[in-house]
Amino acid sequence: MRALPISPPERVRETAAQGALVCESACESVCACESALPAATVWPRPLELGWQCLSTSPDACASPADWPADGWLAAQVPGTVAAAWRAAGRLDADHPPAFAFDDHWYRLTLTGHGPQRLRLHGLATLSEVWLDGVKRLDSDSMFVAHDLDFELNGTATLALCFRSLAPLLAARRSRARWRPRLVSPPGLRNVRTTLLGHMPGWCPPLQAVGPWRPIELLGDAPAAFDRVDLASRVDGDDGVVSLTLRFLHPQSGAVPDGADVTATPATPATLHCGTLHSSALVWSDAYTLTGELRVPHAERWWPHTHGAPTLHSVCLELDGERFELGEVGFRSIEVDRGADGEGFALRVNGVRVFCRGACWTSADLVTLAGTAQQLEHAFALARDAGLNMLRVGGTMVYEADRFYALADRYGILIWQDFAFANFDYPNDAAFIDSVRREAHQFLARTRRFAALAVLCGGSEIDQQAAMLGLPPSMRAQPLFTECLPALAAEERPDVHYVSHSPGGGAWPFSTRTGITHYYGVGAYQRPLDDVRRAEVRFAAECLAFANVPDDASLHRDLGTSHVHDPRWKAAVPRDPGAGWDFDDVREHYLSTLYGVDPARLRYEDPPRYLELSRAVVAELMTDVFAEWRRAGSPCGGGLVWQFQDLRPGAGWGIVDSSGRPKSAWHALAQAWRPVQVVITDEGLNGLDLHLINETAESLPVQLELVCLRDGAVKVATATIALELAPRSTRRLAAADVLGQFFDFTYAYRFGPRAHDVTIATLRDAGSGQIRSQAFHLPERRVAERGDTGLSATLEATCDGWQLVIEAQRFSRFVNVADLHYRAADNWFHLPPGESRTIALLPMSVDEKRTAPAGEVRAINHSMPVFYG
Structure with missing residues (x-):
């Protein structure tokens, strides 16, 4: 053996x-x-x-x-x-x-x-x-x-x-x-x-x-493959593919390079990349073929938010027979530490990328792998949300090759922890030797994947020791500072290694140095202005809430929507030993942000409690990422904890255990667009508008600013034409756009508040198509519901079904509830006079045969609107 x-x-x-x-x-x-x-x-x-x-x-x-x-x-x-x-x-x-x-x-x-x-x-x-x-x-x-x-x-x-x-x-x-x-x-x-x-x-x-x-x-043919080691790298403007192919049996036609080929002609072997590039391989010994292939001016692989995740097919031609070996991507990855040297951001192909995404759990906790369909669905949801990074944490498992291949195809960066978390691990020779084999095998089998961007020693290990009061000298583990980085440098020199997450600063969990796990807004129940005070440089974990699934998931998968049912509470995450759970965290923000009494609302109006619970999480997600993506922000990325629930209920996932997006997913899909306008509240300085263009193209746009009273009456309006430079973030003061004083934030309080909402709309200058919208409410508290004139029309199309939703007044957090379908766009604000056409996607092939029937709601509209 x-x-x-x-x-x-x-x-x-x-x-x-x-x-x-x-x-x-x-x-x-x-x-x-x-x-x-x-x-x-x-x-x-x-x-x-x-x-x-x-x-x-x-x-x-x-x-x-x-x-x-x-x-x-x-x-x-x-x-x-x-x-x-x-x-x-x-x-x-x-x-x-x-x-x-x-x-x-x-x-x-x-x-x-x-x-x-x-x-x-x-x-x-x-x-x-x-x-x-x-x-x-x-x-x-x-x-x-x-x-x-x-x-x-x-x-x-x-x-x-x-x-x-x-x-x-x-x-x-x-x-x-x-x-x-x-x-x-x-x-x-x-x-x-x-x-x-x-x-x-x-x-x-x-x-x-x-x-x-x-x-x-292993194969029983004379030329059976033992190992296929395929890798790619960038060299200047070129891409380089390298292959080491190990055979199970010695090959009769194997003639090492430099040997006498007149006695025994070598078996011809050629490596191909695409249809235009090829290179001859050489025999290292009777078992091994090696070689490299150069692709001049190779098209790069990008995260999908910044370009096309271009992949190049690779095949082997051996003695006249062709064998497809898969695909590779060409990209470079560097770390940007910022002007002070204490930051953390990724540069992909020389471009600084704001990494946003979530921490991966598992497509199926039972199998630890999930089916091909489950993984495909998860990656499609990740892409559609504008997510460009997934973190596989140290509490999870190394995923199968299919996972990393999908990340390559969908253009999603992977932050990969080695499988370590929290513990003080042994350092004896047998343990270290086992870890070396483990790490070497993982790095060798994933060498081909361009999506792998960051390798990390493990999760919350140094933090755990530091929080217990141990000084750096007593919490050091050479496994993470010597052994694993050496292996990573040898096997994947194109991938950046970090020893710990979080890490950096006198406290490894400091928010303004290096990599942090930010739960200020979240478990620590800090106000929203803590996001700027924390000066987060990179949040490898953040924003954990007990995210409530939609009604269909609660009834079908959990069997209850009553928050005091034992089944509900068993699914709500909690920290061991804590006297609170993450329902309590969400309810804190229901109280402080929306001004409602969660306990009273729970027993007086449970459906309203659930609706506001979904809304407040969506609002928190939107505001935090607006702060992190604004012009001048020191933040290089944020990864929400977590992507998918491990069981039915109000778990941390932005996607529930059956693969259905929650309100948080929809909010993030609106906050993570490559072309985006976001609003930040600057107090006495009014509102700032931040225009983001992560694409490689210059974009002519039109920026519209409107303030509404009673959800319909325009009290301030302005429109300007702009050109957004490629890969840029630009800040404009709302006051400069309007050109006169207006108390956007209701900070000066000269009399009654003049407006309810400010809406910034970014349109394509040519087509007039909306690229992004941002909203600011000077008063977030939830008032009594009224009639916003909300309406919904169900339409059949050649591709399926769609809803056309309109409103006469500003409608806050419009959401669609359907037992058999999910809305492709959901939990959005709708300005008056605008219509929103939303595709309805069946939850399964069987449900596709059933016509949609459900309701449209908004948290400030008095009654549901039924369709179907």
Whole structure:
């Protein structure tokens, strides 16, 4: 047995369109695979179906000889024990068994002849591999892949055993300098496993056990591939593709460069990029082909907010046969520390990029992977929200190749933590050696992906120690300051490494130095003006709220919309040991921003409570990012905690557990546009208008400013024509646009307030199309609802259904509620006299057959408007 860096493809069929290699065989056993696939293949063959699994008490079976005859379940690989239980109808996801503290067996019959190599991409977590009753491998990390060579003569039984963590957790390896409250039990610091399922308060106790990554038999063709190591880089104006291809068997036509080719002609091998560029490869030895290909004036890969995420197809021509290897992108990444050297922002291809996005959790907590459809849906939502960065945090898992390939295709940067969080980790040789293998394998298999932008040692590790009062000398961990950065520099020199998140300054969690986790507005219940006072440079986490899903999700997925129902409260995140939860955080802002009594509203008018709860979070998200994106802001980015809920309910996600966007997602989609106008309240200086153009083109625009009284009467108006320079942010004082005094912020208070709302509209100068709108309410408190003249008309189109929404008065937070459809645009303000046409998107293929029927509301409109 030997552990090797794994090849970039996790599956084994060429799918160049997705930049990944995926097997789509529906086989049920190795025999079925052999009948469905060619007799010999250069690609690995996945062992996906035909597995069975069995759960037992710890040490009930010392070996396969002790297996009971009954109790086996059908199991999918890659997969987990929880996934098998779910498929069998046995899983209660809210109250699952403690899977990590029992034993679990998997078995599969292999059929074939001759030498074989088995590749196990990930086994969670303390595992054994048996072949025909003989133990061949022990593994103690779910993040390390293994190869197993063996001889197959007819049939053999492959068995995997996943042992209880209890004995390892009971054996103390070293004394920890601190103990975090986030994770239970604390002995998990010694185990290389995900913390998902072990964080009471915000994550369901669903523990990862099983072969969660693919298991493959490597190809049996003479030219079978062992590893395909593909990478790209930028050299001046050119792109460079490099390939190292390792074969499973020695190649008869392998003639190392410089050898005598007259005796044995070398097998010709050529690397192609697109249709125009190619380069000959050379043999390093009998197993290895290497080479580089230069693409002159290569088109760059960009985050989708700043350009096109251009990818270039790469293929290998070997002895006259072509093999698609996937796609690569060319981009450069640098860190901009700012004039004072204490900031943090990314420059992509030399352009400073404001990174906005969210912290990733999992597309499916049960499988830790999700289906291709779930991931595609998540990335489409991320792109449509204007998100250009996802952070995979240290409490999660390293994602499969498909995740990073989708990030490449959708133009979304990835901030990747190594799988460490909060703990004081061991520093013994065995632990460090395991981490080196883990990090090396991850970096090798993701080397091809342009989206990978930041590597981070882990989450809240230095912060945890500092908050407990330890000085820097007592909280240092060479794993994060020496070992991991050295590996990152060797394997991915094109990606920036940071030791910790947060990190920087005397306190590693200081908001105005380096990278912070900003919860001033949020858990710490600070007022909105704290956003500017905090001087955030880069928020790798921020804005955690118990975000309320829409009514359809609450009733369908949670089964209740009553906030005191035990099912509701069980889903609301909370910090262990705290006397409050994140419902309380949201309600604080309902009280201070909207002037309502949340407790009274909850029992007097629950639907109104839910509506205002959704609205206040949308308002907070909008205002915070307006401050961070304004001209002169020191902030280089903000990543909301989190992207998607792990279970139904009012979780941290801006998308609920079923993949349906919440009000926060819609607010951020309006605040994260590449071409944007935002408003900031400057007190006695009035309002500032900030015009943002992140595109590479100069944009002629028209800026309109209007102030309304009673939601309809114009009391101040102005229009100016402007040219927005490429990659620019420009500030204009509203007073300068208007050209006369007007108390926009109601700061001078000379008599009654003259207006209710200020609206800034940015239009394309040629077409008149609205590019962006921003709103400022001098009084945010929620008054009595009235008649805004809100109306909605349902229309059928060749593409489906749409709503046309209009209002006679300013309508605040217009929102659409439909059981079977979601509004592509939702939770927006609507000025009087404007119409908004909104596509209605079916939540599933089955629901597409049902005509839309729902209602349109606004928080200042008295009655719902029904359609359908």
